[in-house]
Amino acid sequence: MEGERGSPVAADQLEKELERLRGGFLEKLPARLQALVEEWNSQQGDGWSQDGARALHRSVHGLIGTAGSLGFAKMAKTARRLERKLVALLEGTQPPTPEVSAEVIEWFERMGEDATSEADEGFNLTSFENMAEWGTSLFEARNLIVVVEQEGPFASELALQLGHFGFELQMFKEIDEMVSGGVERRPAAVILDISSPDGELMGEEVATKVRDTLGEVVPLVLVSNRSDIEARLxxxxxxxxxxxxxPVNYSDVLETLDRLTRSEPEPFRILIVDDESDTADFHATCLESAGLETVTVTDPLDVMSQLVEFQPDVILMDVYMPGCTGLELATVIRQEEAFVGVPIVFLSRETDRMKQIAALGEGGDDFFTKPVAPxxxxxxxxxxxQRGRTLRLFMEKDGLxxxxxxxxxxxxxxxxxxRADRQHGTLAVAMLDIDGFKGVNDEHGHLVGDQVLKALAYLLRQRLRMSDVLGRFGGDEYVVVLPDTDGSAAMEKMDDIRRNFAAIDHETSQGSFSVTLSCGVGEYPAAxxxxxxxxxxxxxxxxAKRGGRNRVLLAGDED
Amino acid sequence: MARVFVVDDEPDMVDLLATILKSDGLEVDTDTDGRSALARLLADPPDLVLLDLMMPDLDGMELLKLLRLDAKGANVPVLVVSARSGHQDQLGTLQLGANAYICKPFSPRELVRQVRQLLETSEVETNA
Known part of the structure; x- marks a missing residue:
């Protein structure tokens, strides 16, 4: 197979080639599965070894990729289930029971059947394109939570509470009801309360059904009566x-959902400072193709404004530039307290070790010699x-x-x-304060007080946009910055949050209570x-406080 | 013509990758064994390596580490092609020095796009 030369072929030629590969795969499949079954059988009882199981896992893992890429989606899914089973077995120390063993063999047989049934379905390049998307074909809704619960008031109570935070709940009585349709968007999480009356464990079976319906990546939350290790396992x-x-504490569920639905971390932002635009562009391309965000500055004197605007995680800087050297610039940057923590990486053709060390002395964190491989x-x-961001997180974010x-x-x-100034845009700032918070602390203790503070944070995160900036000013005072929003739109939003916050039941060991908040809104360009x-x-x-609390007022308005 | 080296222990997967790459006009070398692949990669570095992660004996992660250790393999672009889809796996291979990551099952068009992009980037770098 070495050094085969290929010449470009037409798409229909490729289609034919792929069809041929499919045929070949299918032809060899029965023998392959048979060999895997024999391998499995030989490992039962005394023959069981972790190494053997690992090898088998590898083979099944290989089948997932190949089958899926060749268009046998059903078979790939079946293989994926078997893989999960094998991984679970690998984590344990005991050899599988005869029942589990028989089940594994059934999965192998099922893979063969899947492939045969899929072989007859027509196939072309377009179906290949679609193939890569299975499992994630549903459009994701970040605020949708699916709840499956056979009985009891849990779901409806939960729906009520979560509803205040902007979550939308879709409820099913039976798992099969959910499987047979009804879920049109991929939920942010699935909550399962399905413990059977006789205490039988069924998490795995149910989880598999959920994954087959909604895709591999949906987080599952299990609610159960059982606290024993078996059930957890x-x-x-x-x-x-x-x-x-x-009984489930709703604020715990909320905290979990808040964590599960929080969006992916933002890409790293890299500020490139280089007077040669070709070099800068090359580095920008390398970093961007790896998913990082970049801004390039070719005039060193523009650096300070970009630092504020772009808020880079790392500065990548040339040492020799006209007007101002990288070393001087680093010194200037380090004089600003806000940028002391931003890592600076120097780039230069400089190979003199002494000069490199001098650069590090000026506040650089590292030194690369050009050209640098991507x-x-x-x-x-x-x-x-990453390191810079983690450090900053501790410095910038409120722990609670x-x-x-x-x-x-x-x-x-x-x-x-x-930004608003430059774009002649709008901007609103809201300050919120929990009414009578001191009383909450005095009456229920600080732990409950903290729970209330967290509830408001979850609510703000759920209800506001990604582009809104949320902060805790200290104590029970919060600040929200709403870009591209005028005063009246901000009032509406904050009033919605006020109403929802008032409706939340805060749980304590002595029952639940509710609290309200007051809010004031300032708008640009009035301020x-x-x-x-x-x-x-x-x-x-x-x-707002003086006027009786539990209300939202706009700056400059009459009471 | 750019030369791509495919390493995967699944013969069917090797065939599939090779077929797609050749149909796009690339020269393709293949190997289904990690050890012999590493030896061949270091003896005659290709323009791009497509690498599977889960292989018996010498797996993809180890192969990548060994490749990067050697001056000859330090700069060869590597595209990881794997059925492991976790973020941790992706991040892990990138930290080990892989240049990009594509999940199985993949679409032929996406594969070709990624391969072309990596080949172009390394060309720019060599000429810079």
Whole structure:
């Protein structure tokens, strides 16, 4: 097979070739499956070994990829299930029981049947394109939660509570009801409360049904009566992300859903400073093809404004530039307190070790010699960006609520003001304060108080847009920055949040209670600077409090 | 003509990858064994390696590490083609020095797009 030369062929030629490969795969499949079954049988009882099971797992894993890529989607799915079973067995130390063993053999047989039935269905290049998407074909809805519950008031109570946070619930009594249709969008999570009356474990079976219907990636939350290890193990093997024992504390469920539905982390942002635009473009292309975001600056004097605007995770900087060297620039950047933590990586044709060390002394974190291979550049830059981001997270985010801290929210507000200024756009700032929060702490204790603070953070995260900036100012005071939003739209949004917050039941060991919040809104350009906006919102908040609480007021409006 | 080296222990997968790449006008070398693949890759580095992760004996991750250790293999672009779809796996291989990652099952068009992109990038780099 060495050094075969290929010449470009037409699409129909490729189709024929692929059909031939499918034929070949199908022809050899029975013998292959037979060999795997024999291998499996030889490992039963005393023949069981982890190494043997691992080899078998590898073979099945290989079949998933090949079958799927050759268009045998059903068979690939069956193989994927078997793989999950084998992985679970590998994690245990005991050889499989005769029942499990028989089941595995059934899966092998099923794969053969799947492939045969799929072989007759017509096939072309388009079906190949579709093939890559199985499992994720449903459009994802970030706020949709599917609940399967056979009995009891759990689901309807949960629906009520989660509804306040902006989650939409779809409920089914039976798992088969969900399987047979009715779910049109891929939910952000599935909550299963399906413990059978006789206490039989069925997590794995049910989880498989859910995955077949909704795709591989949907997080599963299992609610159960049982607290024993067996039941937990069953959930883990079924691939559940979370396990709750009844009676369920809603704020725990909420915390889990908040974590599961939070969006993917943003890509790393890299600021490239290089006076040679060709070199800069090359580095930008390398980093972007690996999924990183870049902004290029060819004039060193533009760096400071981009630092504020783009908020890079890493600065990649040439050492020799006209006007201002990289070393001087690094010193200037490090003088700004806000950018002390941003890693700076120098790039240069400089090979003199002494000069490199001098560069590190000026506040650089690393030194690369040009030309840098993309496969070294990308991991090196990503690793530094990750480290920088983790560090910053600790510095910037409030530990309890995960929202931005005071100093950081002011910075973010300043960025938003500059943007609104440049684009002649709108911008609103809201300040929120929980009514009588001191009373909550006094009456129910700090743990319950913290639960209330977290509930408001979840609510804000669920109800507001990705582009909105959320912060905790300290105590029970929150700040929200809403770009491209005028005062009246902000009022509407915040009033919606006020109503939902008031409807939340906060649970304690002595029953539940509810609290309200007050809110003041300031808008740009009625207030022009970050300072004025905060002052305007604060003034409106003060009036809302004085006017009887549980209300939202706009700055400058009469009571 | 650019030369692509396919490493996968599944003969059918090797055939499929080779067929698609050849239909796009590329020269293709293949190997179904990690050890012999590594030796051939270091003896005569290709323009691009397509690498499976889960292989017996020497698996894809190990092969990648060994390839990057050697000066001859340090800069060869590697596209990982794997049925493992977890973010951790993807991140792990990228940190080990893979250049890109594509999940099985894949679409032929997506495969060709990624291969072409990697070949272009490495061309720019060599000429820079």
């Amino acid at each position: 069953d959930a883990v093997r079924a691939g559940c992300s979370s396990y709750f024992i009844k 496969d070294q550049l990308v991991p090196a830059v990503s690793a530094r960006a 609520t995960g929202l931005f801290r005071h100093s950081r929210i002011i910075e973010q507000l300043e960025v938003a003001v500059r 022009l600077t970050s300072h004025e906006l905060i002052a305007a919102a604060d003034e409106a908040l003060y009036r």
